[in-house]
Amino acid sequence: MRARAVAPLVAIVLLAGGCGTNPRHQLAVSSQVVASSLFAAQDAEQALYTAGRITPAQHMRLNQHLVVALTLGREFNIAVRAWDPGQPLPSQLEKLKGSLLAITGELASGYPEEVRGQLLATITATYDAILACLVAAAS
Secondary structure (H helix, E strand, O other): OHHHHHHHHHHHHHHOOOOOOOHHHHHHHHHHHHHHHHHHHHHHHHHHHHOOOOOHHHHHHHHHHHHHHHHHHHHHHHHHOOOOOOOOOOOHHHHHHHHHHHHHHHHOOOOOHHHHHHHHHHHHHHHHHHHHHHHHHHO
16 A cells, blocks of 8 residues: 555656656666556555455456556566666557556446546556656656
């Protein structure tokens, strides 16, 4: 649960220039926030399922999307290690945005309002971290 509170805060600090002017460091920190946000989304989904607030079918569909997002997030974190300023961002970041869009679309289809709001908060934190990655790469 702590990751949900930290992820947007770290993204805001990065966007405000809190990590200095080293784009490589900013991107590395941002990529870790992407991971933390995705883990928070996974934790939130599991908690909702355990509490019986989503059906087994919804749990299965969301998990299929989350596996894709988590895999892309992991690949992105690995690719960031080899990234140099001036290079294009690793392609996984763009794919991750598409994966998050798929999760958002899934949530729009028949989930209770409070469930949708809770899960969208974690997805928004991931989008914030992606934005921080884009800003870091542009520095």
